[in-house]
Amino acid sequence: MQNNMMYEHKDMTLDMFTQQQENIHNNEYFIKKSLLPQKSTVSKGKYTLQDFQIMRTLGTGSFGRVHLVKSIHNNRFYAIKVLKKFKIVKMKQIEHTCDERRMLKLVQHPFLIRMWGTFQDSKNLFLVMDYIEGGELFSLLRKSHRFPNPVAKFYAAEVILAIEYLHAHNIIYRDLKPENILLDKYGHIKITDFGFAKEVENVTSTLCGTPDYLAPEIIQSKPYNKSVDWWSLGILIYEMLAGYTPFYDTTPMKTYEKILIGRVNYPDFFVPEVIDLLNKLITNDLSRRLGNLQNGAGDIKSHPWFLEVVWEKLVNKDIETPYEPPIQGGTGDSSLFDFYPEEQQLDYGIQCEDPYEHFFVDF
Ligand SMILES: Nc1ncnc2c1ncn2[C@@H]1O[C@H](COP(=O)(O)OP(=O)(O)OP(=O)(O)O)[C@@H](O)[C@H]1O
Numbered sequence: 001m002q003n004n005m006m007y008e009h010k011d012m013t014l015d016m017f018t019q020q021q022e023n024i025h026n027n028e029y030f031i032k033k034s035l036l037p038q039k040s041t042v043s044k045g046k047y048t049l050q051d052f053q054i055m056r057t058l059g060t061g062s063f064g065r066v067h068l069v070k071s072i073h074n075n076r077f078y079a080i081k082v083l084k085k086f087k088i089v090k091m092k093q094i095e096h097t098c099d100e101r102r103m104l105k106l107v108q109h110p111f112l113i114r115m116w117g118t119f120q121d122s123k124n125l126f127l128v129m130d131y132i133e134g135g136e137l138f139s140l141l142r143k144s145h146r147f148p149n150p151v152a153k154f155y156a157a158e159v160i161l162a163i164e165y166l167h168a169h170n171i172i173y174r175d176l177k178p179e180n181i182l183l184d185k186y187g188h189i190k191i192t193d194f195g196f197a198k199e200v201e202n203v204t205s206t207l208c209g210t211p212d213y214l215a216p217e218i219i220q221s222k223p224y225n226k227s228v229d230w231w232s233l234g235i236l237i238y239e240m241l242a243g244y245t246p247f248y249d250t251t252p253m254k255t256y257e258k259i260l261i262g263r264v265n266y267p268d269f270f271v272p273e274v275i276d277l278l279n280k281l282i283t284n285d286l287s288r289r290l291g292n293l294q295n296g297a298g299d300i301k302s303h304p305w306f307l308e309v310v311w312e313k314l315v316n317k318d319i320e321t322p323y324e325p326p327i328q329g330g331t332g333d334s335s336l337f338d339f340y341p342e343e344q345q346l347d348y349g350i351q352c353e354d355p356y357e358h359f360f361v362d363f
Contacts, residue, residue: 046117047128049349052080057340059136061195063087063097064124065343068131068334077332078116081127082348085356088125093195094359096208100194101127101362103171110317111162113182113192120363122354123347132190134183134325135336141178146243149271151322155181156237157309158189163233164297167226172198176232177213178239187321200225211252212245216284219256230291230300234281241274242267246282260284273305 052069059066063083070077088097104115104127116128137155141147147155159181166173174196182190196208203223215231217224238246246265247258262284266275277300280290290299301311313319327333 047119047126049119049121049126052078052128054080054346054348056334056337057342058334058337060340061193062091063093065340068332069128070332077131077133079129079131081129083125083127085120085123085125085354085360089356089359096195097125098360098362099198101125103194103197103199104129107166107169107171107194109162109165110315111158111189111191112165113190113194118363120360121349122352123350125360125363126348129192130190131332132182132184132192133327133331133333133336134185134187136179137181137183137189138178139336139338140183140323141240141243147240149241149274152237152240153305153309154319154322155189155240156233157306157311157314159191159233159236160297160300161311161315162189162191163229164301166197167229167297170199170201172200172204172226173229174198174209175213176229176236177210178236183323183325185325185327186317187324188317211255212239212248214256214259216259216262217286219259225292227286227289227292230281230289233291233300234278237274238264238278238282241270271305273303273307277303277305 051073052071055068055070057065058068058079061081064081064087066079066081068077069080083097088094101115101118104113105118108114113132114130116130118128119126159176163173163176173191173194175193176191180191180193182192184190198204198206203225205221205223207218207221209218209228209232213232213235215224215228218228235245235247247255249255249258262282264278264282266278270278277290280288280303281300283289286292290303291297293299295302300306301309310319325336327336329335
């Protein structure tokens with residue numbers, strides 16, 4: 001049971017939005033003036049498929065897969081996320097996909113993945129990113145079962161800095177979970193997968209995310225704001241310390257019921273400071289949820305559980321990491337990623353009629 005429970009939330013991200021998407025689409029309030037830096041080094045049409053040698057699959061998602069690739073020009077390794085156009089259209093994710101590209105192009109932070117460019121063929125979209133070789137925090141957590149208090153605190157602190165940056169630029173991330181947190185070769189985090197990130201002025205209402213990590217206001221289809229990321233941070237900290245999520249159940253429906261009831265049981269080994277913090281993050285009372293109050297992320301950073309964290313040093317990566325991924329094969333080693341069966345015949349680079357061309361002009 002423990003094992004089933006542990007793997008439950010992998011790949012469950014997109015199982016529930018299709019019907020609601022169209023109706024709620026219009027309720028999203030877009031920011032009028034973007035706070036994101038508008039200059040970027042990423043330019044359209046900079047790359048083509050011929051620039052890369054496609055190698056193994058690093059991960060799969062709802063619309064395609066992520067490959068390790070090697071540039072034929074500089075021999076460097078990159079990760080390319082490939083998204084199948086017909087799947088995006090079928091699942092009504094055109095806008096989310098275009099948002100993902102736009103945001104990845106503009107965000108610049110030590111704990112966020114860096115994208116170098118995008119291109120497309122008749123059937124697929126391609127996003128070229130840095131290859132982060134240390135694997136998913138998810139894999140490390142499952143191997144370790146649970147993290148000691150200081151280790152969970154270290155990863156939580158780096159996540160907070162990344163989310164604080166996104167919120168300062170009016171972006172809600174909306175998909176915080178260990179699968180989307182990668183470790184670089186030194187053991188610092190990189191958040192990947194901006195498939196649900198949204199630039200908003202104030203509130204939004206789309207139902208998206210992963211069941212175990214959803215805030216109650218999302219489940220109830222209420223308008224919500226950045227504070228949903230602070231709820232998910234609470235779930236992440238709980239999962240890192242306990243090895244399982246607080247509202248886990250056998251079906252998403254049962255999990256939602258538990259989330260709405262909101263009763264959290266804390267294992268004996270949780271220290272009082274983290275219980276206090278989690279009580280203030282995993283609360284459906286938005287007027288009490290830390291991160292959503294006047295001091296924003298500052299209230300979380302100054303919470304007693306984070307007492308020993310020197311935030312200025314952390315953002316400069318000037319703090320020793322608790323774990324250095326064993327990257328024995330040097331650059332391009334991918335042994336820390338799970339195995340995924342490869343597709344027999346890749347449909348990349350095929351030129352044929354493209355009925356979806358007009359949806360993806362930015363790529
Ligand atoms: N830059 C990267 N470097 C190394 N591995 C990566 C990188 N980006 C993604 N991956 C791997 O690929 C997996 C899938 O990536 P991602 O979550 O972006 O895809 P997705 O299609 O949006 O997935 P989902 O539908 O589950 O949200 C990640 O969990 C990670 O293991």
